[in-house]
Amino acid sequence: MSDIKKSTDIQHTISIAGGEFADAENVLSTVISPNGQEIQINFNDVDEAMKYADDAAGIEIPPQEEKKLLRKIDCALLPIIAGLMSCNLMDKTTSSYAALMGLKTDLNMTAKDYTWVGSSFYLGYLVFQYPSTICLQKFPLSKALGTIVVLWGAILMLHAATSNAAGFIALRVILGAFESAMSPAYILLTSQWWKKEEQFMRSCIWVGIQGLGTLLGAGISYGLYTHRGVTGHAFESWRLLYIITGVITIVLGFISLIHVPDIPTKAWFLNSTEKKYVVARIRNNQQGFGNHHLKMKQVKEAFSDVASYILFFYGMSYAIPNGSFTNFGTILLHQDFGFTSAQSLLMSFVGGGIDVIFPPLVALICGRFLGNRRLLAAIIVNSIVFVGMCLLNFTHHKGSKLAGYFTFYMATAVLACVASVVSSNVAGSSKKTTVTTIYFIGYAVGNIIGPQTFTTAPYNGAKIAMLVSFAVGTGCLTSLYCIYMKRNNQRDAHKLAMGDKYEVPENIEFTDLTDKENPEFRYSL
Template structure:
């Protein structure tokens, strides 16, 4: 066995419901139990003739196609909107938000960081809500609530108001990815999940936000463009919450646009997922073992270091581009390719990892040299070479794919339910802390060159490469020792 080889009974392939959102294992288990209760009631009342008829391959494919056609867009658009709410702050900044809200010093950096304080603090309460409330209704409620906060953002007048709204938005969005994972488990077989997750776990938010921002940049109203930007996105999110309310069911058996036969086929398709088979008893010796395991902290260090660039770019991306000499309007368009490039690179690395067994740690480490080289170029290239700086900025967005690939490692190389939960929780905390630190690496006082920010990005990527390499070596050494 090698560094990232999966253990028996664990799926360590490209992103699935266990590795997309950290710490959601017991949530999936409990939702599975609740879903089984609803399914049992449905089957008890179902016409026996419907259950007796065999399910042909043609019928199964037709039902899967219907699920894909309706459910994937619902989840994907919701996740894109959630990501847009994070990144749009950067476009707001180039449209005058800092001036209108009287931000001084590094207050703008804290506006970026505070989102993840809310995200981190509300993760556990969000998990409790997911366990106790109808999952689709909670999804709708969260989308509607953050849409209202988007509208409120347009009315903020100072740092306190802006920071408060961003903190609350972080709280609300803490449930988005766990619920998306649960919906994926609920509707698709294990073998089908990686491809479906690839649709909604993407970086296309910059495409959507860029198009909307560019359009708003051409308007001439009494409202400043950044306020109009938040109003438009908030209104769109409210409309989207209505679409979700109409079309997203709490479970397959509660889907109004499926016939009873189609509901039965849905249940039969996913009955072998076995999401509720784990032992849910906390074993404290496993928790202690996880805390004393150096691999735990190497993986946490990687997650933290890899996400510092993410937190910085989410908040400062548009300001970096305007710092190259481009107008605010052109900057909104120039941000679009970053999402396309990041998504394509993510898919490419996932395909390579799926075709080369036991290669993830190596691929993660090697692929990080690409954004590392770009960080050096952004740091050292003369400011007059703005096309070279812009190209380096674009390619730097390949930093996200290694992190996505790493999210399966805690599950693939860890045995014991309690140890998995502990490691996933630590991995998630490191993710949030990295995104909190990220905006602090880019200081408003360093504008427009942000040279210290690029130094910070370079240091983080070096740390990430060392951490993931050491993690891989330790895993390989332990597996070789175990096989002796």
């Protein structure tokens, strides 16, 4: 038997027995939101973590035990998320490598056809973004993610069977539809397993580790290019590239299905005590494990929150350069900088290395020197990338232009920051699903636009588009920082003014309230 009591002069009690909610349909509770509105809660529709709240109530985790648990979670989950994320980027950059290995010639692609190789992927990504994210909310997360990854790998292998540009582009659309669920799934997993203050570093790891996908893809491509060449084989090298990457993806998909639990309390690698610790650890997140019901009120709040639109425009501002570099990076190195095809493939190792090393380094610096203000770190890094784009656009020395080119890969740390912001600063399962969709729709739109800016060499229009994009992105990040800081200050002032009248509502963190509804919620800066 457990009582849940709320603040102010409104008191209400609900009986919980055996993890089920007694007479829940008839029990409504009221919480006063930060803006003074009364929020009614149906306790039959709370977060899944509420079922385990009693068992984890009042638990204090010994510091050494918490460190041990955190290491166990990191070792169990980060490698599989990182592996899937690496496949994500390896798949996207494969077309860029394949273009140097005879793809365009073998499929009789025109320059316009090839620009649509990049954009068509994100058409599928755009159209299926919301359905795929809803799928992740409605169904067990691990099962949905693993199934999608296996299908995604199968579609990737089918690229090797195409005989013309139209068929290849059609497969890119289908591939984008499946891949639209990947990053939202990683964001949901991050919010389930790690505390707010831990999420930036973990996001930096799984976002940054995509550089391994660049390294692996570039390595496979370089090996195929140098040992098999572009011609002289009945089965072309670029086709073999798609088969190899597809097989790797399918294997990781099956591992994900078996290995990743749907929620932390079902984790096969945790004992009963550690499962209670996991529930206790996430209380301060003011979020639980999720809720499988789509709540239209939360969807409406997502569309009325100005932060959602800022995230949309940031996603687009990052993705315009990303779509350009993903599909035209090696081509730009070859045609604009004068490297040979083989040298251009090797230069991709530099970008991959920056992807792997730089984001965790930024997270470490952020924690040590910036008080863990992740958005402040993102603003600084994005400004540095903006300067790099100025070097790429306005200098003539090959070394300075190349330095500007490689600063793009530093923006991966900013992408990781925004992923952690969506994970930690958006509460309410349906609102999180919707805001995640809005953000990745912006990301998809930007990736559709990016390749279209590459018209004719030396691609000056594309370079200017990348410069403007990072300027807009820096403005978006600054706006988010100011908005979240203002909201936190207002909540702290309200709590201070209430004095002794303010009481912490018991178990409010597991009621699936949104960040705007929950008076205890604070935004990570």
